[in-house]
Amino acid sequence: MTRVSRARAARALTYLSLVVASVVVLLPLLVVLLTSLKSGKEMANDSGALQLPDNPLNFDNYVTAFQDGRMLSAFGNTAFILLFSVTGTVIIGSMAAYAIDRYTFRFRKPVVALFLVAALVPGVTTQVATFQIIDSFGMFDSRWAPIVLYTGTDIVSIYIFLQFVRSIPVSLDEAARLDGASAFTIYRKIILPLLRPAIATVVIVKGITVYNDFYIPFLYMPSEDLGVISTSLFRFKGPFGAHWENISAGAVLVILPTLLAFLFLQRYIYNGFTKGATK
Amino acid sequence: MPDTTGRARPPRAAPAARTAHARDRAPRRLRLRRGLTPWLFLAAPLVLLITFTYAPVANMVAYSFTDWDGVSPELNYTGAENYVELLTRPELFEVFFVSGYYLAASAVQIVVALYFATVLSFDVRFRNFFKGVLFFPYLINGVAIGFVFLYFFQDGGTLDSVLSLFGVHPDRAWLGTPVSANVSLAGVSVWRYLGLNFVLFLGAIQSIPGELYEAAELDGANRRHQFRYIIAPGIRPVLSLTVILSVSGSLSAFEVPFIMTGGATGTETFVIQTVKLAFQFDKTGLASAAAVVLLLIVLAVTWVQRRLVPDDKVDLV
Numbered sequence: 005m006t007r008v009s010r011a012r013a014a015r016a017l018t019y020l021s022l023v024v025a026s027v028v029v030l031l032p033l034l035v036v037l038l039t040s041l042k043s044g045k046e047m048a049n050d051s052g053a054l055q056l057p058d059n060p061l062n063f064d065n066y067v068t069a070f071q072d073g074r075m076l077s078a079f080g081n082t083a084f085i086l087l088f089s090v091t092g093t094v095i096i097g098s099m100a101a102y103a104i105d106r107y108t109f110r111f112r113k114p115v116v117a118l119f120l121v122a123a124l125v126p127g128v129t130t131q132v133a134t135f136q137i138i139d140s141f142g143m144f145d146s147r148w149a150p151i152v153l154y155t156g157t158d159i160v161s162i163y164i165f166l167q168f169v170r171s172i173p174v175s176l177d178e179a180a181r182l183d184g185a186s187a188f189t190i191y192r193k194i195i196l197p198l199l200r201p202a203i204a205t206v207v208i209v210k211g212i213t214v215y216n217d218f219y220i221p222f223l224y225m226p227s228e229d230l231g232v233i234s235t236s237l238f239r240f241k242g243p244f245g246a247h248w249e250n251i252s253a254g255a256v257l258v259i260l261p262t263l264l265a266f267l268f269l270q271r272y273i274y275n276g277f278t279k280g281a282t283k
Numbered sequence: 284m285p286d287t288t289g290r291a292r293p294p295r296a297a298p299a300a301r302t303a304h305a306r307d308r309a310p311r312r313l314r315l316r317r318g319l320t321p322w323l324f325l326a327a328p329l330v331l332l333i334t335f336t337y338a339p340v341a342n343m344v345a346y347s348f349t350d351w352d353g354v355s356p357e358l359n360y361t362g363a364e365n366y367v368e369l370l371t372r373p374e375l376f377e378v379f380f381v382s383g384y385y386l387a388a389s390a391v392q393i394v395v396a397l398y399f400a401t402v403l404s405f406d407v408r409f410r411n412f413f414k415g416v417l418f419f420p421y422l423i424n425g426v427a428i429g430f431v432f433l434y435f436f437q438d439g440g441t442l443d444s445v446l447s448l449f450g451v452h453p454d455r456a457w458l459g460t461p462v463s464a465n466v467s468l469a470g471v472s473v474w475r476y477l478g479l480n481f482v483l484f485l486g487a488i489q490s491i492p493g494e495l496y497e498a499a500e501l502d503g504a505n506r507r508h509q510f511r512y513i514i515a516p517g518i519r520p521v522l523s524l525t526v527i528l529s530v531s532g533s534l535s536a537f538e539v540p541f542i543m544t545g546g547a548t549g550t551e552t553f554v555i556q557t558v559k560l561a562f563q564f565d566k567t568g569l570a571s572a573a574a575v576v577l578l579l580i581v582l583a584v585t586w587v588q589r590r591l592v593p594d595d596k597v598d599l600v
Contacts, residue, residue, distance in 0.1 A: 018402055025399065026416045029474070035441045036431050053434070053444040096328045103324035110318070115325065122336045124585055128535045128554050129578045132561045132570045133343035134335060136353070156331030187320045216424045218538055223562070237426045238542065248434055255427040262422050270415065273422070277479065278486035 033259070040065050040252035047249050065253035072243065073254050077229065078236035085150050085221075085232060086214050092155030093210050094203055101165035102191050106177060123159040131223060138224060149224035150232075154214055160280050161206040167279075168202035169195060205276040208269060215262070233258050340578070346571035353567035365572035375573070378553045381465060385536045385552075388469035389529035392477050393522075400484035401510060414485070421478035429542030432471045433458075461549030468550055471539050476532070480525050487518035523592040531581045553577055 039047075041057040043064065069075055104116055134153070135144075143149040172195060180190050196203075218234040225232070231239065237254050244250040266273060347365055351358035369375050399417055403410055420428070435441040436457035446453055458464045495513050504512070537554040540546060546555040553573070561570035 018407070022399075022402070022407070022413050026413065029416050029420055031445070032431050032435045032441055032474075035444075036434060039434065052447075053437075053439065053441045054448070096331065099324040100328035103321040107321035109321045112321075115329065118329070118332060118337075122332055124582060125336060125340060125578065126531055126535055126581055128537060129557075129574045129581070130336070130339040130343055132557065132567060132574050133339035133346060135561070136342065136567075137334065137338060152331070153335060156335040162328070187324075191324070212422055216422070218425050218542070223558075234424055234426045237424070237430070240430070248437070251430050252434065255430045258424045258427045262424065263419070266415070266419060266422055270411075274414075274418070274482055274486075277421075277482055 036252045036255055039248055040256045042249050044247065044249060047247075065249045066257065068250050069240075069253040069257055073240055073250070074228070074231060074236055075233070075254065075257055078231045078233045081147060081230060082215060082232040085147055085154070086211060088151045089154035089214055090207055090210050092151065093158050093161050094206055096155055097158065097161035097165045097206060098169075098196060098199055098203070099191070100162050101169045102195050105166060105169040106174070119159055119162055122157070123163075127157060128219060131219070135223065143224075145225055145227055145230065147225070147230060150214075150217075150220045153220055153224070154210070154217075158210065161210060164205055164279055165199060165202050168199050172198050204272060205279055208272055208276045209280045212262070212265075212273075343571045343574055343578075346568055347575045348572075349568045351567045352565040353561065354565060358568070361568070365569045366576070368569060369572055369576060375556070378551055378556050381540075381550060381552050382533050382536065384465040384469040385472055385533035386530065388473050389476075389533055392473045393480060393525060393529065395473070396477050396480035397484055397522075400481050400488055401514060404485055404488040414482075417481050418478035420475050421482075423475070425475075425538040426542055428471065428475055429539060432467075432474075432539075433543055436467055458544060458548065458550075464544060464548045464550050468540050468543060471543070472536065475539065480529075483521050483525060484518060487521040488514055491517040519592065523588055527585055527588045530584045534577060534580060 035053050038055075038057055039053065041060055041062050043058070043062060046055075046058060100119070104112065104119075138144055138149045138153070143152065176194050176198075177190050180194055185193065216234065218238065221230075221232045221235045222238070225235065228239070237258050240251050240254050244254075346358075348360060348362060349358045350361045350364075399413075403414055403417075407413070437443075438456055442457065443453065455463070457467050491513060496509055499509050499513060535554050536552045537558075540550045540552050541555050541558075544550045546552070546559070551559075554577075557570050557573045557577070560566045560573065
């Protein structure tokens, strides 16, 4: 083979691999979308998973998922938890980062080590004991349990904030201090506004984590009224049993907001995850 | 958080003079206040950190030496009995073999992610589309993924339909036998987490200065040389981070198998077992011992990794 034809073959293989990967990723999702548009009768006829739906605008399953599957209240609960835990994470993380970076105080190193070591403890391992603590605070089966857990155990966001606080020149703080600003004013009026890019990163990464989390709401909020999207969708397994058209509609409903967020925020999402994971 | 320092401070009187004064011979009260300020900011983060990370770890270690059921006020100290039970009852230990499937899957996942990251860091048509497609599964809700793949492996579901297009009629329950179920579930994990590894690798490769490739090309290096001598060393820190994430992820696999099979047909993982022991069978003591074992393994893996690949970028202090 000549060099040129070999290069061409390599290029073709590269594209082939990319196309195969895309099919592997997209096909299972597309089939679920197709299934969600089929009627119960079509499903019963066993027409095969790849068959197109008779009526592509049949949204009955979505109505069922919304009403019987309580997806509306699930989205409400998720939004509530999302709002409080994301805000909490931003406040807690930026305060900790500000104190650690801008002050030299006794026990500073041990405090930093405390945050650092905590990042090594995987959350799933400690829930047996965390459960008892949440329970003793009377927060079990309330929306506050996931909120305090998401807010209180997020070490990654502290790292992200720390990197950014460090890049803000100290001379800004000093100038403000000369003008008589208190530590809190400096934090609120100078540090927080300049942290905007870091806040965007944390909001995105944390938002996606909270939206998708299953483990914590599953353990701490068993009542049906408190279902978030993960747990409400999980409950589809019971009543809808083998009604794949309804289950699929639920899954599509849950995936759709993520897809929209991803399409609009692509660049920030990539950056956020690279920053979040490597810190 | 309330700003107590602000309240105690005199209203903006001759700021410059006051700061100079404070710096030279700060009166005790002021110095105390200065020393207190960082703690006002740290109070809430530290209280949360200790309450929800360190207290549970300490309690868990304590519970692991008892026969507590998690509810009754009574608990007896049983020494190392729980640990002995964990190590000697083979059915409790079996779950570690299941992690083997996930571990093997992560090896595949890392190689595939590395391949696509390398390919897509060079000029390729529709690059952003392929990037998005490969990464997107990582953002999808775990329960939705579970359902998507339950249907995928369903008898007459997506996989069977696709195979029959090629004239293959395997006619089997993919989640029916332990080996095929575990392979299927591990495959779902690869599908789900590949994107994260891919994006991390991509970021690392793109942070390598472009001149390096140009210089290498002038010296007659081909793609394979470039990968071997420029990309591989350049992404070593991220690669080693990915390896720990994969090992601890494989040991603590939970969502995909729990949602899809609930741990049936030999797909029970360590975390599923722990959750069941603690919250279904009320064996808090035994579950705590299991969790301590998992925690120790994860810490050990992290420690070994830090020894093997010293990371000079841990510059938090």
